[in-house]
Amino acid sequence: MLRVIQQLQEESDTQSGLILDRFLQIRKLESKLVEIQSLNISLMRSSAASRINPNAANASSPVNDAANELVEPRQLDANLLELSLISQRGALFQSFLHERANDDLNNIDEDGTARRIMMNGKDKRYYGDNGLLLTSGLRKRVRELLNSYLVIDAFLMKRNIDKAMTMDEYDPSIAPTSTCVDDVFFILKKVIKRSISTYEPEVITSTVQTVLKTLDNLYIQTFQQKMSMAFAGQELTGRSADRSLDQAKISYMIVLNNLDVSTEYTERLVADLRQDVAAGIWANEKKDMEAATKALDNLAAISKKFQNLLQSRMEQLMAQMLKPRVRPLFQDAYREVKYVLDEEEYNEVEVEELFIKRFRQGFNTLILLYHRTLTENNFRLLLSLLLDVVSVQWEKIVLQTRFNQYGALRFDKDLRTAIHFLSGLTDWLYRDRFTRLSQMATLLNFEEPSEIYECWGAKAGPVSWRLTVTEVKKVLALRYVFFSLSVQRFTFDSYSS
Incomplete structure (x- = not known):
């Protein structure tokens, strides 16, 4: 049986060569390769000319010239399918021969007699242990055909992608x-x-x-x-x-x-x-x-290139289109809004909620087009970048504002409501973006500035302070009462986080 398998491989090499020669002749592959090469050269010349003179019109392109019969896209696609099937069937056939040869050899050749008989008169350099050619004539011919496959495939793929982009x-x-x-x-x-x-x-x-x-x-x-x-x-x-x-x-x-x-x-x-x-x-x-x-x-790995380009261009969109509008957003929202209030004013503000109403309206207007157009992932990314800018701008405003006890309470409510509103825009929570502002609100609502000692340093517990000592002093100084106590004299060195 082993000798039969050897002869089958040898005969298949002979017959497959005849079949593949006929295939090349009928499908005119050599002529198609010459035509494709010519079109590729024309494309390179036209690309070089366009770089020298971008306004020069060149009517000759692979997309236009590919209408000729030799390189008709559907026919080329069919040729590629045929070539892939030839390679696939060849691989399947070789796998079958080697599997049968190995099985038979293992079953009957315990002393190596059958292997010696099979290899009698043959050059062992070109044969495997099972007596079959390591690289058969069929496989050599298929690999030659696959070189043509790669040329046709590259040409057709580039043409189709160019058409899709156009x-x-x-x-x-x-x-x-x-x-x-x-x-x-x-x-x-x-x-x-x-x-x-x-x-x-x-x-x-x-x-x-x-x-x-x-x-x-x-x-x-x-x-x-x-x-x-x-x-x-x-x-x-x-x-x-x-x-x-x-x-x-x-x-x-x-x-x-x-x-x-x-x-x-x-x-x-x-x-x-x-x-x-x-x-x-x-x-x-x-x-x-x-x-x-x-x-x-x-x-x-190309997905990383997509992500990097997306990130950089999203940051560019943020910097050019959205960031310049954040400051005017707060200016409008804080129009006629103050944080030095008496009890009566506090109750009026509690009902009117001017800041949060304006902030919601302004923010919704700001992101409407982006929310409507971007994918969910992209909107989430843009919103993340935007909230970084919003939090930084809001911190600047806070550090330039005066507060009393009622005003500090009002600011804390405004901040919480705004965070709740922003967190509801996507499934991802962005509360960490406002940790510094939340800590500012906490400081402003102290009864006495000395309360900082109860939650600073070793006594902070699970709280991680994002504010420096200098910033804590600045925030405490925004309260009229605390400012009069000269909070700058408080020392946090022994409580530094």
């Missing part, structure tokens, strides 16, 4: 992202899954490298260009510019959403692909799976 559209009633995200990741999933189905780790590695290069040079670069141009020529003042500015913000936020969802899609895609790798038919299971897994690890 035809990108946004419909807020369907999704917070534009269409390119779903389209591109559909293409990537198809491309990488097909490469895994070849069961050749070199193909997987090369495909993932091409994917990463394309994402860098086309996908991410396009997003960067859109964000850079979003506010170009925008007037940031005047009513006539409001609508145009809002549209620019939306365009910018769509890209942020695209980056956020791209991160999620990448993680889901890699998790799905790992299952395909685990179920693969590998010639050298351990080595080949390690190579395929490493390629997927490289793919997973």
Whole structure:
């Protein structure tokens, strides 16, 4: 039986060579490769010309020229499927031969006689212990075909992704992202899954490298260009510019959403692909799976690039569009509001709640467009950045305000109500952003400044003071009564936290 398996492998090499020669002839693969190479050269020349003269129109591009019969996308896609199936069936056939040879050899060759007979007259350098060729003629031919596969696959993938980016559209009633995200990741999933189905780790590695290069040079670069141009020529003042500015913000936020969802899609895609790798038919299971897994690890790393770009551009949006409006928000909210109150004024303020009503209205107006446009993750990130700015600005206001006992009580209620309102905007709590302000409110509501000794240093217990000694003195000095007691004379050195 072992000799039959040897002869079967030898005959399969001969017959498969004939079949594959006919396949190449009918599918005109060599002509297609020449045409693809020509189109790639034309693209490089047109890219170089556009860098020299950005206004130069070049009608010749792979997208336009690919309409010819040789490189018709659907036909190329069908060719890739055929090539992957050839590789897959070849791997399955070789796996079958080696498995049967190993089983038969283990069952009958205890003294090594069968192995010596099989290897009689053969060069042992090219054969395994089971008597079969380490690299059969079929596998060599399949690997040659896979070189063509990689060229066609790279060309078709870049063309399809370029088309997806060119035809990108946004419909807020369907999704917070534009269409390119779903389209591109559909293409990537198809491309990488097909490469895994070849069961050749070199193909997987090369495909993932091409994917990463394309994402860098086309996908991410396009997003960067859109964000850079979003506010170009925008007037940031005047009513006539409001609508145009809002549209620019939306365009910018769509890209942020695209980056956020791209991160999620990448993680889901890699998790799905790992299952395909685990179920693969590998010639050298351990080595080949390690190579395929490493390629997927490289793919997973692109999500970090999405996150970093998202974080930096979100901070830019915060700095340019939201931060400048925080101070006016407080100025309006604190209009006609004071924290030096008598009992009658305190009761009136208790009913009117001018500050919190204005603050809610102003804050809701400030974030309305962002809340409506951004994904949940992005809005949470933006809100986190915004609350950092809000807390810092509020601290500055507090340190410039005078308080009496009623006013301190009123401030504490305003602060608690505002924190409750802000915490209800998302599922994530942001109370830690206002810890310093809460501690300021605590200090302002002391009956006597000496009460600080009861909750400072070793007596603080679970409380972690975010205020320095200097800041504690400044806050206590904001109370008229405490200021008259010259709180600066109090010493906290022995109680420092």
